[in-house]
Amino acid sequence: MSKIARATMREDVDVVIVGAGFAGLYMLHKARGAGLTARVFEAGAGIGGTWYFNRYPGARCDVESMEYSYSFDPTLEQEWQWTERYSTQSEILKYINHVADRYDLRRDVVLETRVTAATFDERRSRWTVETDKGDRVTGRYCVMATGCLSVTNLPPINGIETFKKPIYHTGAWPHEGVDFTGLRVGVVGTGSSGIQSIPLIAEQAKHLTVFQRTPSYSIPAHNRPLAEEEQRKVKAEYPAKRKRALAEGFAIDMQMSQTPAASASDAETKEAFETVWSRGGLGFLGAFSDLVLDRAANDKAAEFLRGKIRSIVKDPKTAERLAPPQVVGCKRLCVDTNYFATFNRDNVALVDLRETPIEEITPDGVQTSASFHSLDALVLATGFDAITGALNRIDIRGRHGARLRDAWVDGPRSYLGLGIAGFPNMFMIAGPGSPSVLTNMMVSIQHHVDWIAEAMSFLAKRQLATIEPLAEAQEAWVKEVEMVANSTLFPACNSWYVGANIPGKPRVFPAYVGFPPYAEKCAAIVANGYEGFALAAQATAAE
Numbered sequence: 100m101s102k103i104a105r106a107t108m109r110e111d112v113d114v115v116i117v118g119a120g121f122a123g124l125y126m127l128h129k130a131r132g133a134g135l136t137a138r139v140f141e142a143g144a145g146i147g148g149t150w151y152f153n154r155y156p157g158a159r160c161d162v163e164s165m166e167y168s169y170s171f172d173p174t175l176e177q178e179w180q181w182t183e184r185y186s187t188q189s190e191i192l193k194y195i196n197h198v199a200d201r202y203d204l205r206r207d208v209v210l211e212t213r214v215t216a217a218t219f220d221e222r223r224s225r226w227t228v229e230t231d232k233g234d235r236v237t238g239r240y241c242v243m244a245t246g247c248l249s250v251t252n253l254p255p256i257n258g259i260e261t262f263k264k265p266i267y268h269t270g271a272w273p274h275e276g277v278d279f280t281g282l283r284v285g286v287v288g289t290g291s292s293g294i295q296s297i298p299l300i301a302e303q304a305k306h307l308t309v310f311q312r313t314p315s316y317s318i319p320a321h322n323r324p325l326a327e328e329e330q331r332k333v334k335a336e337y338p339a340k341r342k343r344a345l346a347e348g349f350a351i352d353m354q355m356s357q358t359p360a361a362s363a364s365d366a367e368t369k370e371a372f373e374t375v376w377s378r379g380g381l382g383f384l385g386a387f388s389d390l391v392l393d394r395a396a397n398d399k400a401a402e403f404l405r406g407k408i409r410s411i412v413k414d415p416k417t418a419e420r421l422a423p424p425q426v427v428g429c430k431r432l433c434v435d436t437n438y439f440a441t442f443n444r445d446n447v448a449l450v451d452l453r454e455t456p457i458e459e460i461t462p463d464g465v466q467t468s469a470s471f472h473s474l475d476a477l478v479l480a481t482g483f484d485a486i487t488g489a490l491n492r493i494d495i496r497g498r499h500g501a502r503l504r505d506a507w508v509d510g511p512r513s514y515l516g517l518g519i520a521g522f523p524n525m526f527m528i529a530g531p532g533s534p535s536v537l538t539n540m541m542v543s544i545q546h547h548v549d550w551i552a553e554a555m556s557f558l559a560k561r562q563l564a565t566i567e568p569l570a571e572a573q574e575a576w577v578k579e580v581e582m583v584a585n586s587t588l589f590p591a592c593n594s595w596y597v598g599a600n601i602p603g604k605p606r607v608f609p610a611y612v613g614f615p616p617y618a619e620k621c622a623a624i625v626a627n628g629y630e631g632f633a634l635a636a637q638a639t640a641a642e
């Protein structure tokens with residue numbers, strides 16, 4: 100991509116937005132709608148966030164296309180045509196670009212520019228945002244739309260820097276694509292990105308070695324073209340469908356069963372699991388009401404899924420290695436096309452790192468405790484420094500120059516995942532403490548942006564200068580998020596949810612479980628005059 104030099108920016112706007120993915124772009128649209136000026140900074144050379152960077156083979160969304168889309172404009176909803184049940188990365192990116200053009204969003208977005216610092220000026224009640232291009236833009240508000248899964252995790256494997264062949268991370272895939280034809284490829288990591296890319300890499304490569312540390316549960320996508328008629332039907336009832344999603348825990352219209360597994364006979368249990376398995380996708384978790392709440396119910400789901408793996412994978416030893424021991428859902432459930440069957444191919448080998456850990460990566464391959472694997476290319480499907488990673492990379496300073504990184508040294512603390520005590524007029528979209536990654540992100544994003552835009556309008560109407568969570572409201576919220584999470588099985592294993600994939604990261608479950616109670620709480624807080632927030636009429640400078 101050609102780089103065109105540009106003058107550094109000095110500008111005062113109402114809202115500075117960091118990130119031009121689905122969240123940042125909708126925030127821009129809403130800010131404009133509220134009569135506010137805005138500037139968006141985006142590190143990528145194009146808009147789209149996650150969907151700009153994650154171009155690995157097989158990348159597609161695991162929420163169905165008809166739900167993984169904006170709902171704020173019925174005309175947009177009606178006019179856009181999806182082609183498959185689960186959209187590919189390229190189709191989603193096309194959609195984002197269509198939205199940007201349709202609402203004339205690009206003119207306020209500055210690409211290839213990474214925000215490095217954001218500092219709150221207490222005298223003026225303004226944020227100064229600085230970038231790696233030397234820009235200094237001030238805004239009354241600063242909105243962090245930095246994404247939950249945007250900072251790639253490059254694992255500190257001994258000798259990794261010595262590997263002399265290409266290394267690719269699924270979350271930063273080359274835009275020109277990669278041709279693995281005739282190559283011996285290694286993939287490290289078997290989460291969603293590994294599970295989506297492994298079958299396609301296996302089809303192309305001469306040989307594929309999968310280095311698995313923890314096996315994942317995965318449900319078949321049963322992806323298929325979306326027939327015109329099916330789309331028409333969904334579109335005819337779109338408002339009702341969106342409303343149903345808002346009433347579901349994961350904000351996905353999965354029509355979760357109201358029946359607990361405990362009340363079902365063995366035959367009924369098997370039938371229910373077979374039904375959701377044959378439907379495919381994340382709706383598996385909706386087979387019973389208590390799969391992520393009750394260990395016995397979860398054990399039944401786990402055994403069913405392990406049985407499926409044994410029935411697909413021909414070599415019993417490989418099948419056992421692929422069968423996850425952990426609770427279903429404590430690591431994000433995956434959705435795949437041909438993942439387990441890929442291990443029946445002659446050119447695919449599985450290395451179980453629990454039995455034979457990687458000792459080092461050498462210039463030519465991977466040495467485990469048992470054997471050496473010569474490789475021509477290495478793919479790291481090793482995930483992200485999730486939820487807090489992107490925020491902690493920016494030098495964010497609130498009142499009294501306090502740094503967010505310091506405030507979060509023991510883990511993130513926020514009120515509703517929307518605001519942080521000591522950081523007035525700064526908002527996060529899908530921040531820690533909101534339902535974020537446990538929901539259809541499109542629902543969470545729109546909810547947050549609408550809430551934030553309403554708060555901005557409220558402040559303008561009342562001629563208020565700042566909004567900021569009260570420390571005690573924040574503490575109570577942090578406790579509630581933890582209490583709700585601990586009443587579920589989500590924190591039950593090591594996962595990126597709890598930061599276990601990043602050495603030294605504090606172990607905190609960062610998402611509020613259950614979209615409907617969260618949304619109700621947010622609405623009640625507004626109805627009570629922004630309960631738990633301090634609202635100030637003028638700049639409140641530090642003494």
Ligand code: N01
Binds near residue numbers: 162256269295
């Ligand atoms: O990352 P992950 P991801 N040595 O963290 C392994 C979303 N997403 O990019 O589990 C060896 O889940 C690690 O092993 P372990 C979705 O929310 C959505 O796949 O830590 N292995 C694990 O197997 C998803 O959950 C979509 O023991 C190492 C893997 O790498 C999230 O993004 C598609 C290692 C990382 O899995 C992240 O998914 C893709 C090491 N040092 C992603 N370090 C869809 O919508 C890590 N691993 C479909």
